[in-house]
Structures are given as structure tokens and as C-alpha cells.
Amino acid sequence: MTQEEMSSKRALVFIVTFVSYGLYHASRKALSGVKSSIKADWLSNTSAHEPLFTNEADAKHFLGSLDAIFMAAYAAALFFWGWLGDRLNPKWVVAAGMVGSAITLTLFGTVPKWLNFYSVPYYIMTYIAFGLVQACGWPSEIAIMANWFGKGNRGFVMGVWAACQPVGNIFGSIFTAIVLPLGYEYTFLLNSVLIAVGSVVVVAAIDSSPDEEHEESVEANSAEPHHNLHGEPISLLKALLLPGVLAYCICNACLKLVNYAFFFWLPLYLTDAYNWEESKADQLSIWYDFGGIIGSVLGGYITDRMGKRSPLIVMMLVCSIGSLYVYAHVGPYMLWNALVMTTVGVTVSGPYNLIVGSISIDLGSQPALAGNTQAMSTVSGLLDGTGSAGSAVGQLLIPIIQDDLGWQAVFYVFMLLNCFAIFAILKRCIIDLKTLRKFRSGEQSPLLDETGEHED
Template sequence: MTLLRRIFAPAPAIPRLPDSEIPSKYQHYRWQILESTFIGYAVYYLVRNNLPVVGKEMSAELHYSYEMLGNILAATALSYGLGKFVMGILSDRSNPRVFMAFGLALTAIINVLFGASSDYSLQIVLWAVNGFVQGMGWPPCGRSLGHWFSIKERGTYFAIWNIAHNIGGGLVGMVAAQSALYFGWRSAFYIPAAIAAVGAVYLFLRLRDTPQSVGLPPIEDFKPEDYKDAKVDEDAERERTTYELLFKDVLSNPVLWLFASANFFVYIVRYGLLDWGPTYLKAAKGASLSDGGWSTLIYEFAGIISTLLMGWLSDRLGGRRGMVSLLCLLPISGSLAGIYMTPPGYLWLDLLFFSIIGFFIYPPVMLLGVAGLDFTSKKAVGTAAGFIGFFGYAGRTFEGKILGMLADGPGWNAVLLFLGGSLLGAILLLLFTWNLKPKQ
């Protein structure tokens, strides 16, 4: 246990660099942190969201029902939510360089084992463990960005970083689908695992811990024009105990509970279409394996521009992340209705509605996480992100189980109606966040 603590311990502060070097070094490291967390988290997606792309093909060969497939998705969603919470607490007391790289290496190994298995019970266990280990991805990113970017600019820079979700989530649709098309469905786990192994090495070589660990002042004190006059808030820089992180900074914060509850419903909508979109289009609309992969790519990539725009807008509105999130959810209802009413044979129209939903669903996904960081200490950003993420993936767990049962029973129209009801729940909760903004 002592050895593990030493391996994952936060990097110690080193003597501050000469004043003349601080501005240039700060900007260099800020972009290095943004780049490494961006690429690293995109690669995490390749070994997490590959199962839905080949779910139909795997189920056909192994004789799984939609409910059985839904059970695997539900197991990993629950374990990921729990992992995100637990790993969030641990990440606030760890060096993200080691923490994030180690997690990516572990999930690569698990993907290889899952792809080689044909046993249903073993696959549930493996994919649940994969979900838990995947919890080592988001929290260290939140910790890193929280230390290197200030509150007044978080919406913009988190929006840039958040595109990693779309890049990774979109590429996995094509990587997994093309791998399965040419080499069989098992290769949809082997090939992404190889990419993840390379990504783990990259993260260890490129990522860094706090500004103080490389001889720079904390972000609150970095002002290129007059940073020498700034005063360090020593309490704000003090490492928190686990008790303080969990009970004082997070669980006693009612604002975090509100954003977390809204996230529960947002994730049902997000993953309802991401997990089941390719299968739905193939089963209900007659799409091919390749067409199903395109739905994932379009859904993910559509959110890139909107995430940047809405992140910037939330900064301009003083950090009103809840307000912007609510406005983004409104157009999604019309697109869900459009998918519901579109008959088979109009795949282009279904893909258009998928792109509209992807365009508007990802800003709330990003902004609700940033809101959690805004309303807690920067030393607890991983814990806050894990807490909000736990609610999100509790929603995904619920979605994975319920939608599989609905697809096997009443049918796909019932699935779409359930997603519509979840969307309404998110809208009602976010009404209470309309004017909430953090203290700068």
C-alpha cells in the first residue's frame, strides 16, 4: 500500500523558476496539458464505447438477446459511474501523469481479454471491471485543467478539451466497425486495445501535474503583466484529506446535488442513442453494419462546434452553465419526435436527426461537469467530477437495463418515448439552475 501511494502521489512542488521565464513557460505547459489530456481521453473512448458498435454482430454469434446485451451495458455503466466517483477521490490525491496512463494501460488489457471471451458471465464481469478502470480517465483531466485554467476561462478551455469526447466517440464508431467488417467482431476490441497501449506510454511521457510541480505559480497567481505582486492563498493550495474532499467539499454542497441529478437524465438521453443507436437503425430501420457505424460518427462529431460555442457563451454569461445547458436541451425534443415518426427507408433523415441531437446534447454533458468544478475547491475537482459523473452513469445503467427490456418487449417506439420522458426530467431540474453562477 505504501508503495502504491508513492507511485501515485502528487508531484512535489519545486523551486519557482526565474521571473523572466514564467510567462512563456506557463503558456507552453498550459497547451501541453490541454493537448495531452485531450488525446489521452479521446483514446480512452476507443476502449470503452466499442461494444455498442458491434453489439448486434457479437449477439448473433454468441446467441445473446437484446436484454442480455443491455445487461452487459448496464453493468459497465454502473461500474463506470462508481469508478468515476472512487477514482475521482483518488485522483485528487494522485499525480495525473501516472494515474491516467496506468488506467489506460489496464483498460487495454481488459479489452483483449473481453474480445477473446465467449462466456456471457465472464464478459459481464470483464466489461464491468473495464468500466471501473475507465473511471481513471475523466478525474485526472478535471484535476489538471482545474489547476492550469482559471474559473473565468474554464468554459472555453473545457469546451476545447471536451471535443475529445466527440473525436474519440466518433472514431470508435469507424475503428470498431471497420475492424469488425474486415477481421470479425473480436478485432473491434483488439485493435483499439493496441492503440490504447501506445496512448498510455504517450500520457506518461507528456502529461504533468500542478504548475507548482514544474516551478510555476498556481493559476490564480499567474498574471503575465503583474504576477510578482500576487499573493498565494495557502489554504486553497493545501492538499485535502479524503474526508474533506468527500464530505466537506462535495456531499454537503446542495448545488452539486442539483447538477448531478440533472446529469442523471442527460446521460440517459446521451447514451440511449449512443449505446442503442447503431442497433436501433439496423433492427428498426434496415441499416447496414457500416451505416450503424456512421450514426455514431455523425452523432459524436456534430457536437464539436456547439460545445466550443456554448462553452464560450457560458463564460460570457458569467458562468451560468445551467442556463446554457437548459437551452441546449430544447431542440433535442423535436429531433426525438422526428426519429419516432420517420419510416424505414429514410436513413438520411434519421442521420440528420442524430446529428441535431449530437449537436445539442454534448454542451450540457460538458457544462454540467464544469459547473461541478466551479462550485467546489480546485483541490476537489476530481471528487466533484466523479460525483456528478456517478449520477450520469447511474442514468446510463438505468438506460442500459430498461432500453434492452423495452426493445425486446414493447419495441423501439417505447424506447424513444422513454428517452423523451428522461429529457423532460432534465429540463425541469435545470430550471432551478437558471441564474446560478460561480464566484470569480
């Protein structure tokens, strides 16, 4: 393959995986963008159906439970799909998850409305299934990106690519705002159609690695099986014990709880706190995701130039504590609300994207693996899975805290969790700062990976 062909292939892989995971995230946005509408439907008493709940508090708690159920199923499945993604072709895992997401999302949000069938067990089972298939995406997408893009400018490349999450959120909010007047059930249907079409593009357009199309010839001319060229897949326990993995798992468990709380609850918070229309709240909430894009791209670029990632992540998290405090008190002024919300996105969603993107690849390709490229999906699934487990707990606690203490107390909890996230990687940050200081004095190179080991 010539250099020009390689560049074209990389561009295609980048675009297709970016869009495909954006569609994964857009589909998750379907429920969070229509919570007020679906809650009203559950509480209504019509000739077609009896109310699913008798009071608003029960409906809100069930919505929180659904978010927690989704995140718990998603977290558990991430460990499995991450492990399996290093043993199967990741392209097919991604596509299977997209098809499964289309089916389960329609079953959850569209079918009950059309058939006037409202059942708590049914909603629980279909949303568990949705969480299970959604987990196919991230570890395998990361593995594909790692196969195609090397260490050069990794932070910037993955910072831009990881912005697929907030971009997907933005388009999910836009889709919801446009389609919502037709009925909330059509927001689920539209997202299902889009992600199903995306699965076809993934299968048709990309290869999982640069040498995939030459695999047969490589194996035929090699004295050893092809997989020995890249090492063997590793266990979850071995992945957890790799340098740096546990610290970032703990950090991500706290940070993802805060990030996904905004993902799941921001539109409902805006409608509850300020009595804004749901479609207007959906449109305003995209500023958080714009902030996430800015933080992800700039963070990736800056950490590439620094040669280290943890110092910038810690600095962003420190800033997030102040921005969360301001946002809790910003009031019903849309311009100021959008500006501060963007700042929160930069300092919360930005470092989250860096951890699950650039640092996932750093940890999954570190020197301790001795060149083994068959650990990327496993490490990525472990890192994001522990984050999702923390987020699942948070989605259960948020409605309880809000009911008892109010929305401001929720933001104070977010500030506390980000403090814990800082402490989890503070040791790593101190080591990296000492390394950078030695580099400035000419004692050594700053090009170390996130474990503190020298890169080859």
C-alpha cells in the same frame, strides 16, 4: 516559468489530455459498434463452439445487461477514483486506467473469439473490470485541466476540451468500421493497442500542474507543508453538500442515461429499424457525435459571454425534446436521418459535455471551498458517478421497453427523462435569469459561479 513556456505547456497538456480521454471513449465504442456481429457469433452453432444463447432476444438482453454492468461498475468506481484523484498524482491515475483498459478490453472481446471460449460469467467479470479501470480517466483528467487553465474563457476552453468524448466516439466508430471486416475481435485488439500506447505518452509528456516540476523547491522554502498551499481533500458527503452539486447530479443522472443510450444502442437501432449494414450504421452514427462537438464548443463560448451556464443548458434540453420526437419518426432516409441525428447530438450530448466539463470545474472551485483546490477530482467524480448510475439503470430498461413497446417508446422515455433533467436545474436557471436581468439594468455584475455566489 516564462509566459511563453506556460503557453506551450498548456497547449501540450490540452492536446495530450484531449487525445488520452478520446482514446478512453474510443475503447468503449468497441462493443457498441459490433453488437450485431457479436450477437450473431453468440447465436451461431459451429464445430468449434455451441451457441451461447438459443434466441436473439436473450442475446440482446445480455448485451443490454453488459452495458448496465459496465455503467454500474463505472459509476461506483468514479466515486472512488474521484476521491483518490485528489490524493494521488492524477497523471498516474489516468495512465493506470489506460493500461488497465487495454488489458481488460482484450480479455473481453479478443481472447474468447481466439480461444473459442464463450462464457456468460467470464463476459460479466471482464466487463466489470473494464468499467472499474475506465473510471480512472475523467475525474483526474478534469483535475489536470483545472490545474492548468484558470477562469478566463473556462466555458469555451472546457467546451472544446470536453469534445474529446464525441471525437473519441467518432474515431472509435471509424476504427470499428475499418477493422470489422477482419472480424469483430480485432476491433477490441486495435483499441487496446491504441490506448496502451496513449498511456506511455501521458506519463512522458505532461505534468499534473504548473508547479509540479517546482514542488521540491517550494516545499523546501516554505514554513508549511506544500499541500497546505492548496487546501485539503474533502469527503464525498461534503462534496455533495456543496451549493449546486446535488441539483446537477440529478440533472446529469437523467441526461447521461439518454446520452449513453445513443452511445450504446444507436448502431444496433439503425440495423434493427432500417436493416442497414452494421458498418454503414457505425459510420452514420458519428453524426450524433458531430452534433455533440458543435453543442459543446458553441455552448461553452456562449455561456462565457453570458456569464451564466444554466439558462443555455435548459434551452438546449427543451430543444432536445423536439429533436428526439422528430428523430423517432424520421424514417429510413439517410440524409434526413443524419441531419436530425446531428441536431439530437447538439441538444443532448452538448449540454452533457458542458455539465461534466465546465460546470464540474465551476462547482469544484466555487467560493464555498475558500480557495481549496483539492476538491476538483472529488466533485467531478461525484457528478459523473451519479450520471453513470442513472445510465446503468437505463441500459437495463432500454431492451425491455424496446421488446415490449418498440423503438418509438424508447425515444418517448428519453423525452421524459430530459424533462426531469430540466426540472432538476430549473430553480438555478430562474435565479441566473434574474441575475442577468439585474445586470442589464446596471444593478450588479453577471460574473457569478454556478452556485449563485460571486466569483473572486
